[in-house]
Amino acid sequence: xxxxxxxxSVSGSPGQSITISCTGTSSDVGGYNYVSWYQQxxxxxPKLMIYxxxxxxSGVSNRFSGSKxxxxxxxxxxxxQAEDExxxxxxxxxxxxxxxxxxxxxxxxx
Amino acid sequence: EVQLVESGGGLVQPGGSLKLSCAxxxxxxxxxxxxxxxxxxxxxxxWVGHIRSKPNSYATAYAASVKGRFTISRxxxxxxxxxxxxxxxxxxxxxxxxxxxQGVNSGSYxxxxxxxxxxxxxx
Numbered sequence: 001x002x003x004x005x006x007x008x009s010v011s012g013s014p015g016q017s018i019t020i021s022c023t024g025t026s027s028d029v030g031g032y033n034y035v036s037w038y039q040q041x042x043x044x045x046p047k048l049m050i051y052x053x054x055x056x057x058s059g060v061s062n063r064f065s066g067s068k069x070x071x072x073x074x075x076x077x078x079x080x081q082a083e084d085e086x087x088x089x090x091x092x093x094x095x096x097x098x099x100x101x102x103x104x105x106x107x108x109x110x
Numbered sequence: 111e112v113q114l115v116e117s118g119g120g121l122v123q124p125g126g127s128l129k130l131s132c133a134x135x136x137x138x139x140x141x142x143x144x145x146x147x148x149x150x151x152x153x154x155x156x157w158v159g160h161i162r163s164k165p166n167s168y169a170t171a172y173a174a175s176v177k178g179r180f181t182i183s184r185x186x187x188x189x190x191x192x193x194x195x196x197x198x199x200x201x202x203x204x205x206x207x208x209x210x211x212q213g214v215n216s217g218s219y220x221x222x223x224x225x226x227x228x229x230x231x232x233x
Contacts, residue, residue: 036219
């Protein structure tokens with residue numbers, strides 16, 4: 001299976017909103033509501049930010065939200081803050097009962 | 111508090127073997143599947159494989175890139191998961207994370223990650 005497709009980079013100014021897309025197929029993103037998003041700061045382990053497309057774990061800011069349409073999932077960060085600068089990875093459960101990740105997106109806060 | 115601590119990484123020659131360990135605490139290890147995920151330097155995350163719990167017959171699954179070379183096992187009495195890596199290739203060079211999944215079947219999202227252990231395959 002090929003990796004899910006994410007933009008290599010996105011950027012935004014403090015206070016703005018940005019959206020990161022994650023495109024797969026009907027065998028993964030489009031077939032299940034099991035998309036998750038992870039934030040990763042340099043040299044740190046990833047951290048779960050969104051699960052099951054749009055659910056936020058306890059402790060994650062409500063500035064982070066997720067959605068899905070067809071084979072594309074999206075992560076939106078509103079009210080950008082400097083500490084949001086990080087890499088973001090999407091992942092999806094697949095029809096093979098395995099997991100598939102995207103290539104990652106580097107978010108720069110200008 | 112959930113803790114996952116990987117160990118066993120290091121430098122190994124192409125064709126060699128290495129066994130990683132993941133010591134877990136803070137949750138009922140025996141009832142949880144465990145996954146391994148890796149990340150080459152500057153690259154995205156890559157799912158490596160998983161092992162399910164005893165009620166699910168300790169079933170395993172692997173990414174195509176490692177199938178037949180890597181083996182995941184577990185010792186529930188020691189709360190530890192393992193990743194045996196054989197016939198290593200230079201492209202296996204990466205930081206390896208163990209993860210605790212939740213969600214459907216074998217797990218559909220990762221609620222906890224270890225700190226990672228670096229495996230370098232080079233002559």
